[in-house]
Amino acid sequence: xxxxxxxxxxxLSKQYKxxxxxxxxxxxxxxxxxxxxxxPNGAGKSTTIRMLLSLIKPATGEVELFGHRLHTDRARAxxxxxxxxxxxxxxxxxxxxxxxxxxxxLNGGTTKARIQEVLGLVGxxxxxxxxxxxxxxxxxxxxxxxxxxxxxxxLVILDEPTNGLDPQGxxxxxxxxxHLSQDRKKTIFLSSHLLxxxxxxxxRMAIINRGELVVQGSVQELLAxxxxxxxxxxxxxxxxxxxxxxxxxxxxxxxxxxxxxEVRMDFKNIPALNVALVRGEVKVGAxxxxxxxxxxxxxxxxxxxxxx
Amino acid sequence: MGKLxxxxxxxxxxxxxxxxxxxxxxxxxxxxxxxxxFEGDRFxxxxxxxxxxDFFFIGxxxxxxxxxYQIMNALWVHVPLLISFVAGDLLAGEATAGTYRLLxxxxxxxxxxxxxxxxxxxxxTFSFVSFLGVLSVGLALALLDSGDMIVIENGILILEESSxxxxxxxxxxxxxxxxxxxASIALLFSSFVDNAIGPIVATMGVLIVFLVLxxxxxxxxxxxxxxxxxxxxxxxQKVFADPIPWDxxxxxxxxxxxxxxxxxxxxxxxxxxxxxxx
Numbered sequence: 001x002x003x004x005x006x007x008x009x010x011x012l013s014k015q016y017k018x019x020x021x022x023x024x025x026x027x028x029x030x031x032x033x034x035x036x037x038x039x040p041n042g043a044g045k046s047t048t049i050r051m052l053l054s055l056i057k058p059a060t061g062e063v064e065l066f067g068h069r070l071h072t073d074r075a076r077a078x079x080x081x082x083x084x085x086x087x088x089x090x091x092x093x094x095x096x097x098x099x100x101x102x103x104x105x106l107n108g109g110t111t112k113a114r115i116q117e118v119l120g121l122v123g124x125x126x127x128x129x130x131x132x133x134x135x136x137x138x139x140x141x142x143x144x145x146x147x148x149x150x151x152x153x154x155l156v157i158l159d160e161p162t163n164g165l166d167p168q169g170x171x172x173x174x175x176x177x178x179h180l181s182q183d184r185k186k187t188i189f190l191s192s193h194l195l196x197x198x199x200x201x202x203x204r205m206a207i208i209n210r211g212e213l214v215v216q217g218s219v220q221e222l223l224a225x226x227x228x229x230x231x232x233x234x235x236x237x238x239x240x241x242x243x244x245x246x247x248x249x250x251x252x253x254x255x256x257x258x259x260x261x262e263v264r265m266d267f268k269n270i271p272a273l274n275v276a277l278v279r280g281e282v283k284v285g286a287x288x289x290x291x292x293x294x295x296x297x298x299x300x301x302x303x304x305x306x307x308x
Numbered sequence: 309m310g311k312l313x314x315x316x317x318x319x320x321x322x323x324x325x326x327x328x329x330x331x332x333x334x335x336x337x338x339x340x341x342x343x344x345x346f347e348g349d350r351f352x353x354x355x356x357x358x359x360x361x362d363f364f365f366i367g368x369x370x371x372x373x374x375x376x377y378q379i380m381n382a383l384w385v386h387v388p389l390l391i392s393f394v395a396g397d398l399l400a401g402e403a404t405a406g407t408y409r410l411l412x413x414x415x416x417x418x419x420x421x422x423x424x425x426x427x428x429x430x431x432x433t434f435s436f437v438s439f440l441g442v443l444s445v446g447l448a449l450a451l452l453d454s455g456d457m458i459v460i461e462n463g464i465l466i467l468e469e470s471s472x473x474x475x476x477x478x479x480x481x482x483x484x485x486x487x488x489x490x491a492s493i494a495l496l497f498s499s500f501v502d503n504a505i506g507p508i509v510a511t512m513g514v515l516i517v518f519l520v521l522x523x524x525x526x527x528x529x530x531x532x533x534x535x536x537x538x539x540x541x542x543x544x545q546k547v548f549a550d551p552i553p554w555d556x557x558x559x560x561x562x563x564x565x566x567x568x569x570x571x572x573x574x575x576x577x578x579x580x581x582x583x584x585x586x
Contacts (some may be wrong), residue, residue, distance in 0.1 A: 050583075055408070098318065147410065
């Protein structure tokens with residue numbers, strides 16, 4: 001294990017009857033990463049996370065956390081790890097604070113001040129005495145993050161933490177992840193089926209499909225595998241073509257496909273292109289930015305959805 | 309370990325389901341005892357109708373001790389249901405609620421979590437049987453006064469008042485033992501399912517099957533009947549014999565203990581090894 005690797009899996013596999021849910025998975029998460037773990041629904045993300053957190057036992061292979069083998073040295077391996085697995089479930093008849101006290105005891109002890117701190121971090125300080133059964137889904141999701149942070153772990157594993165949240169809630173979770181990574185120096189392992197979510201926060205990522213690792217690397221590297229393009233919907237086509245040919249500084253190249261134009265260009269030049277199109281008497285219906293990473297992801301996962 | 313047990317007890321005693329047994333006992337015991345008080349001596353006369361053809365009864369035999377004993381006799385087969393409500397929920401309830409995912413990702417071994425749950429089961433069982441004992445004896449003595457105690461089992465026995473209180477104490481302590489057997493069977497079923505209703509139904513199913521096999525007068529079962537835990541569940545009754553058959557009580561306690569230990573070890577192995585998919 002290299003010095004800054006805090007999570008590694010070695011040929012991790014899990015089989016349910018005859019189906020391989022995860023097969024020969026080799027992941028490596030470095031200290032300080034926001035590691036995006038991306039894959040379509042049913043790809044094996046949750047099964048992998050359950051194996052990382054010792055909820056299920058691998059059929060073969062093993063997990064190493066902070067240099068400790070999970071199978072043989074479970075307590076040490078999990079000492080600096082916090083996590084949420086799938087949806088956040090709690091003891092509904094207990095208050096959030098009592099739930100966190102209980103989890104703290106399982107972590108080896110916690111203080112009331114620490115419980116207040118994590119409740120404050122996720123914006124639940126004023127609702128800590130309320131029973132969890134009175135919480136909305138979004139509040140439970142935030143409480144889930146609070147419990148994952150309770151022991152001040154170095155590695156935080158979050159399994160689809162924005163599931164079921166409204167756009168504002170999703171934005172808040174993303175901001176929290178960035179805060180944890182940048183200000184609190186946590187390493188984040190973030191699973192999602194939303195490419196957009198991973199793109200916005202991750203520094204490194206892995207894509208899994210049908211239980212197998214498809215690709216792993218830095219987000220920059222993966223983005224560099226293609227370029228971004230903008231789809232122009234509008235008319236007349238002759239005017240669009242004329243404008244695109246005249247805008248050499250903005251447009252790298254363009255193609256026509258099914259009545260729409262796909263323009264390779266930097267997204268920051270979209271407003272300038274829009275001005276040029278309007279001046280060229282084009283009736284612009286839409287300018288749609290597309291990331292090649294999405295195409296890349298779709299090509300790697302056989303076109304299975306990455307709901308944006 | 310102490311903290312784990314403490315929070316396991318918090319979970320158990322903050323849950324409404326835990327109080328179903330207490331509530332039922334708190335309703336049925338006073339109801340029966342008040343009714344008996346108003347029925348008066350007729351209750352004793354019905355209970356001793358056949359014996360009165362041969363004996364004269366002198367003194368206050370219709371008293372709190374007698375009624376408490378009758379209530380214990382009537383309830384011992386129903387209390388297991390109330391025990392299994394809680395014990396059956398201890399592990400399966402976590403699966404149903406999805407809270408295994410909260411508990412079992414911590415740097416604490418599953419064995420310690422299991423031991424905390426087992427401890428909570430023992431304390432719940434003990435507290436429930438104690439509650440039943442204090443309520444039935446305390447209320448019966450308050451309503452019906454004290455005196456010598458008449459025991460009608462395969463004959464008639466009058467126990468002096470001075471020896472009755474400690475006999476009740478020992479009887480209730482012994483009554484905890486078979487209830488722990490029931491609780492451990494419920495815990496075993498609870499360890500391998502994700503639905504809390506299943507263990508309750510399965511435990512009652514096992515109890516009914518064993519009860520039927522115990523009381524059926526079939527020779528085929530004679531040689532193995534002593535191994536049925538249901539045959540030994542009334543070991544507490546033997547405290548009200550004179551002299552007390554301690555050897556029999558010890559034998560029954562061992563048989564019940566074997567069921568308890570085997571159930572607990574099986575539950576532990578399943579719990580430690582199982583994949584959490586809920």
